[in-house]
Amino acid sequence: MKASDGQLIEGTLSGSLEAFDRLMQRYQGQVYGVAFRMLGDSESALDVTQETFVKAYRRLRQLRRASRFRWWVTRIAVNESRNWLRRYGGSFDYEELDPALRDPGERPEEAVLRRDKRKALLAGLDRLNPKQRNAVLLRYFQDLPLREIAAAMGCSEGVVKNILHRSLLKLRSELEMRWQQS
Amino acid sequence: MSSCQENRSLLEDYLAGGLDNPKLEKLLKHLSDCPQCAGVVELDRRLGGLGDPSDLPPPQDFAAMRRAVLRQIGDAAAGRSTRWPSWMAAAAALILAFLAGYAMNWRSGEDSDLAQLRRALTATGTASELAAAKDLISNVTLRRLPSGRISIGLDWTRHLELEEEANSPLLAGLTARVLVDQDRLGTRLKAVSLAGDSSNPVVEDALIFALRHDPHPAVRLRVLEILTGLPASDRIEAALLETLRHDRSVQMRMLAVDYLVGRRIAKDTIRQAVEDADLAGDSAVLLRVFDGASLQ
Numbered sequence: 001m002k003a004s005d006g007q008l009i010e011g012t013l014s015g016s017l018e019a020f021d022r023l024m025q026r027y028q029g030q031v032y033g034v035a036f037r038m039l040g041d042s043e044s045a046l047d048v049t050q051e052t053f054v055k056a057y058r059r060l061r062q063l064r065r066a067s068r069f070r071w072w073v074t075r076i077a078v079n080e081s082r083n084w085l086r087r088y089g090g091s092f093d094y095e096e097l098d099p100a101l102r103d104p105g106e107r108p109e110e111a112v113l114r115r116d117k118r119k120a121l122l123a124g125l126d127r128l129n130p131k132q133r134n135a136v137l138l139r140y141f142q143d144l145p146l147r148e149i150a151a152a153m154g155c156s157e158g159v160v161k162n163i164l165h166r167s168l169l170k171l172r173s174e175l176e177m178r179w180q181q182s
Numbered sequence: 183m184s185s186c187q188e189n190r191s192l193l194e195d196y197l198a199g200g201l202d203n204p205k206l207e208k209l210l211k212h213l214s215d216c217p218q219c220a221g222v223v224e225l226d227r228r229l230g231g232l233g234d235p236s237d238l239p240p241p242q243d244f245a246a247m248r249r250a251v252l253r254q255i256g257d258a259a260a261g262r263s264t265r266w267p268s269w270m271a272a273a274a275a276l277i278l279a280f281l282a283g284y285a286m287n288w289r290s291g292e293d294s295d296l297a298q299l300r301r302a303l304t305a306t307g308t309a310s311e312l313a314a315a316k317d318l319i320s321n322v323t324l325r326r327l328p329s330g331r332i333s334i335g336l337d338w339t340r341h342l343e344l345e346e347e348a349n350s351p352l353l354a355g356l357t358a359r360v361l362v363d364q365d366r367l368g369t370r371l372k373a374v375s376l377a378g379d380s381s382n383p384v385v386e387d388a389l390i391f392a393l394r395h396d397p398h399p400a401v402r403l404r405v406l407e408i409l410t411g412l413p414a415s416d417r418i419e420a421a422l423l424e425t426l427r428h429d430r431s432v433q434m435r436m437l438a439v440d441y442l443v444g445r446r447i448a449k450d451t452i453r454q455a456v457e458d459a460d461l462a463g464d465s466a467v468l469l470r471v472f473d474g475a476s477l478q
Contacts, residue, residue: 017252024248029238043398046239046247047368053251084368121228139198140229146198161194168197168222175225 006066013060024053027070031077037141038081038122048084052077071152074142085122124174132167135160186212186219193219197226250366253321253337296344303355322360324372332376348379358388361405367398374404378411386412390421399431406434410441419445426455426467435459435467443471 003011003022011019031052035045056073063072125133131153138149150157186193192209195201201209213220238244299319323335331345332353346353357380360373374392377385386409393405406425409418422438429435435456442452452471 017256020255021248021252024251025244028244028248032238032244041400042239043367044400046243047366050247050250050366051368053248054254057251057255087371136229157198161198164197165190165194165222168225169218172218172221172225176221 004066005069009060009063009066009069012057020053020057023069027073028053030070031073033143034074034077034141035081035084038078039084044084045081048077048080051080051084055080071142071144071148078137078141120175121171124171127174128167128170132163132170135163136167136171139164186216188212189216189219193222196223250321296342299342300352303359304351319356319359319363322356322369322373324356324360324369324376326376348376349381351382354380354382354385358384361388361392361396367401370396370398370401371404374401374408377405378408386417390417393421394424394428399434402429402431402434403437406437410437414445419447423447423451423455426452427458430461432466435461436470439467439470 003019005023005026008019008023008026012023028049032045032049035048035052036042039045039048052073055076059076063069125136128136134153135149138144138152144152146157146160150160153160153163155163189209189212192201192205192212195205196209200206213223319336321335321337321341323333325333326348327333327345330348332348332350333343333345334353334356335341335343336356353376357373357377360369361377370392374389377389389405389409393402393409396402396405402425406422409421412418419442422442425438426435426442429438439452439456443449449471453468456467456471
């Protein structure tokens with residue numbers, strides 16, 4: 001029978017690395033997906049996935065409800081990806097240069113434009129307030145449905161809709177300002 | 183024309199996951215008249231398309247990642263505190279007495295490991311020789327401490343933690359190893375940032391090696407930034423001409439052109455290197471050669 005997240009977490013906390021390995025197998029695709037969306041690069045995403053699981057293991061005792069593991073571990077992945085961008089994302093751009101991500105028909109100037117927009121988009125997230133940023137990250141980076149976003153944020157679905165709308169309006173005006181300045 | 187206020191709930195529903203057909207048509211009609219709401223929908227599309235992770239890495243990459251995690255956390259798990267039954271407390275006292283004696287020998291074992299490591303990392307050799315040698319060093323972590331010293335963790339004959347001065351020969355040797363062995367991306371980037379402080383020729387050699395061989399453009403870009411900040415030399419100029427001939431990244435080749443033009447390398451030599459490459463984006467790079475040269 002398939003072990004629940006709770007059983008695997010309990011096993012891990014009792015010292016079973018095998019249990020933690022099974023947890024990683026269960027969530028590695030999801031964690032990698034979050035990191036990939038934020039970083040746009042497979043090698044960095046895999047590195048961040050590794051960092052995420054190391055942090056998750058070290059903080060596992062802080063997790064209060066096993067049923068929240070999925071949400072909790074992807075939040076760590078989002079934070080680790082943001083740290084990664086802060087540390088290494090300043091002056092280079094992965095996706096223009098990674099052949100796996102580059103459209104062969106795309107001209108260099110188009111690639112530069114696309115890359116700059118992506119960078120501005122991620123930088124614009126820092127201008128949102130924490131609640132707005134959370135809603136955008138949960139919706140677009142963790143790919144959660146409305147119901148789960150509402151549960152994660154502890155508010156109603158109607159409030160989440162409202163926050164998302166306001167977030168995108170604010171993000172859009174931030175981006176317009178940046179593009180006009182540049 | 184309907185107002186944004188009237189269509190607000192439709193737009194909110196759309197952003198939250200979609201709309202059914204009649205409502206969608208009504209929203210689309212509004213979007214065609216309202217650039218602000220159309221901009222929000224465009225942003226939604228752009229955010230949704232930031233990346234498609236449907237192509238997951240092969241299972242062996244995930245397996246290697248998990249092994250690395252388990253190695254990293256293995257020590258912590260082994261060292262996790264355990265609540266002992268009271269009868270074991272007395273036994274623990276005896277064991278502690280034994281360990282005190284054992285630690286004396288263990289300490290000298292540690293010194294011997296460190297001495298061996300120091301010898302291995304400070305041995306001379308070219309970057310290519312280092313790459314071929316494949317030392318048994320793995321899981322390297324590098325961290326700059328507030329004091330300016332560097333905290334190093336690595337697996338050698340066993341896991342070692344040490345601190346070194348930023349200009350120590352051991353750190354230079356380790357930085358070179360990390361760069362040529364193509365360790366994890368994060369470690370390589372950290373090594374490159376430390377390499378900027380080093381004047382050790384072993385490190386410069388490893389940087390030039392990484393500029394040519396590192397698979398990741400982020401590392402090559404950082405390496406290029408550091409090399410172009412070092413005192414000019416024929417080796418660095420030759421390495422950047424090689425970048426023009428081989429590097430697939432337009433950004434890398436543009437930066438190499440800027441440096442070479444600034445060093446007043448003959449325009450024909452640079453142009454020839456670009457043309458030898460026959461890579462995508464050559465026309466943009468060639469344009470840079472002529473634009474840059476005309477500004478000198």
